[in-house]
Amino acid sequence: MSILRIVLGLAASSVAASAVAGEVQVAVAANFTAPMQAIARQFEQDTGHKAVAALGATGQFYAQIKNGAPFDVFLAADDVRPARLEAERQTVPGSRFTYATGSLALWSAQPGYVDGQGAVLKQNAFRHLAIANPKAAPYGLAATQVLDKLGLAAAVKPKIVQGQSIAQTQQFVASGNAELGFVALSQVYKDGQLSAGSAWLVPGELHDPIKQDAVILAKGKDNPAAQAFVDYLKSPKAAAIIKSYGYQVAAH
Amino acid sequence: MPLDSSDLAAIWLTIQLASLTTLLLLLIGTPIAWWLARTRSPLKGPVGAVVALPLVLPPTVLGFYLLVVMGPQGPVGQATQALGLGVLPFTFAGLVVGSVVYSLPFVVQPLQNAFEAIGARPLEAAATLRASPRDCFFSVVLPLARPGFITAGILGFAHTVGEFGVVLMIGGNIEGRTRVVSVQIYDHVEALEYAQAHWLAGGMVAFSFVVLLLLYTRRRGATVW
Numbered sequence: 017m018s019i020l021r022i023v024l025g026l027a028a029s030s031v032a033a034s035a036v037a038g039e040v041q042v043a044v045a046a047n048f049t050a051p052m053q054a055i056a057r058q059f060e061q062d063t064g065h066k067a068v069a070a071l072g073a074t075g076q077f078y079a080q081i082k083n084g085a086p087f088d089v090f091l092a093a094d095d096v097r098p099a100r101l102e103a104e105r106q107t108v109p110g111s112r113f114t115y116a117t118g119s120l121a122l123w124s125a126q127p128g129y130v131d132g133q134g135a136v137l138k139q140n141a142f143r144h145l146a147i148a149n150p151k152a153a154p155y156g157l158a159a160t161q162v163l164d165k166l167g168l169a170a171a172v173k174p175k176i177v178q179g180q181s182i183a184q185t186q187q188f189v190a191s192g193n194a195e196l197g198f199v200a201l202s203q204v205y206k207d208g209q210l211s212a213g214s215a216w217l218v219p220g221e222l223h224d225p226i227k228q229d230a231v232i233l234a235k236g237k238d239n240p241a242a243q244a245f246v247d248y249l250k251s252p253k254a255a256a257i258i259k260s261y262g263y264q265v266a267a268h
Numbered sequence: 269m270p271l272d273s274s275d276l277a278a279i280w281l282t283i284q285l286a287s288l289t290t291l292l293l294l295l296i297g298t299p300i301a302w303w304l305a306r307t308r309s310p311l312k313g314p315v316g317a318v319v320a321l322p323l324v325l326p327p328t329v330l331g332f333y334l335l336v337v338m339g340p341q342g343p344v345g346q347a348t349q350a351l352g353l354g355v356l357p358f359t360f361a362g363l364v365v366g367s368v369v370y371s372l373p374f375v376v377q378p379l380q381n382a383f384e385a386i387g388a389r390p391l392e393a394a395a396t397l398r399a400s401p402r403d404c405f406f407s408v409v410l411p412l413a414r415p416g417f418i419t420a421g422i423l424g425f426a427h428t429v430g431e432f433g434v435v436l437m438i439g440g441n442i443e444g445r446t447r448v449v450s451v452q453i454y455d456h457v458e459a460l461e462y463a464q465a466h467w468l469a470g471g472m473v474a475f476s477f478v479v480l481l482l483l484y485t486r487r488r489g490a491t492v493w
Contacts, residue, residue, distance in 0.1 A: 073458060075458035075459060075460070076457075076458050078460070079457055079458070079460065143354070143355075144358055144440070146440070149441060149455065149458070151455060151458065151459035152455070152458035152459055176442070177358045177440030177441065177442060178440060178441035178442070179440075179441075180436060180441070180454070180458070184436075184437075187335075188357075188440065191335055191336060191339045191341075192339050192340045192341055193335060193339045193340065193355060193357040193358065194358075194440075
């Protein structure tokens with residue numbers, strides 16, 4: 017009898033809690049993994065809503081969302097896919113905005129391997145250079161633009177290995193299987209410094225800007241937690257977190 | 269046909285990978301299966317379980333460990349470097365090693381079943397006729413176990429063609445070297461090239477159906493081969 021009462025009590029309290037605090041399902045580009053975790057923690061503390069993140073490649077999310085994936089908000093790694101979803105009426109009109117502008121880094125897990133000017137690329141003494149699949153991942157596209165601009169595309173082509181997302185690309189380099197690779201600065205950078213290895217911060221003029229857009233999806237239209245999350249993402253508190261991972265943030 | 273040269277390269281690479289893997293597995297798997305079928309050793313259980321592990325482990329586990337073990341800091345990676353072979357991830361040889369591990373139970377288990385079904389009597393009969401154990405294996409066991417070898421070969425080949433997670437994690441997506449059909453399909457889907465994805469994916473469905481059809485009709489009329 018008393019056990020039954022406890023169970024009923026628990027059930028009632030969880031129903032009560034969920035009536036106030038909502039949940040938002042967010043599809044998050046892999047490069048934004050670390051800041052998303054920090055923002056989600058802070059968001060839950062400040063608003064009581066829970067943000068549940070699914071991490072992956074932007075191209076894959078686009079295909080999933082078009083086929084009915086249950087996401088409320090999409091934090092893409094580019095501005096192309098959100099715009100396309102908007103044109104296809106899969107989003108809440110007017111909800112699209114740039115939440116971060118990414119930076120590209122040439123990174124190695126070995127300290128001292130990559131120099132501050134990226135001359136290691138021209139020396140071409142490595143066995144494998146990891147990049148993200150340029151067809152699916154914007155950081156991979158930016159990496160190929162850098163190689164083109166430096167006139168090294170043909171020279172390094174036989175040495176390129178591709179990760180399916182920027183996270184897998186980093187894993188190839190972190191495990192030492194590729195000596196170096198183009199990753200998102202946010203993956204190897206925290207609080208103003210490199211967290212491991214050595215890196216060249218690629219100058220922005222060597223590639224098109226990596227504008228990362230967010231959008232509320234049609235599925236999240238009537239979910240107050242989705243709007244709350246996007247508002248939170250625009251707040252100075254979230255901006256500070258995003259910047260601490262090496263992104264640039266425009267004023268909203 | 270909307271398949272381009274990179275699609276054809278992926279198909280050709282997949283055929284090469286599956287053929288070489290199947291050949292190696294028949295060579296490696298036969299002694300293992302023979303031992304498992306005949307032994308009374310207490311190690312039979314543990315060895316059988318290790319062989320069956322790839323059946324239940326997610327490919328991500330295999331891919332992750334292969335990447336670490338064959339990488340420059342891993343034991344296999346250290347050994348291959350010491351031998352002057354470099355490291356195996358991102359190479360065709362690395363994919364072959366991964367595929368052999370991944371498809372091992374699909375070859376060993378049918379062979380083991382075939383060997384067990386033969387039983388001890390034909391072997392004893394051959395021994396009384398003074399056949400050496402070697403002669404006995406080649407002129408009695410192999411012919412009797414032929415259906416088992418065919419099943420093992422078909423399953424090993426088909427399962428390697430269907431490999432995805434392991435290749436994704438240790439391959440590095442290099443055209444002509446590590447980009448097999450399953451990864452090529454994934455690429456097309458991610459890049460929204462659905463027409464090409466449909467051709468390749470449809471081809472895979474047709475191929476797999478034909479293989480399984482072959483397997484199941486053969487089982488019914490066992491003497492056709």
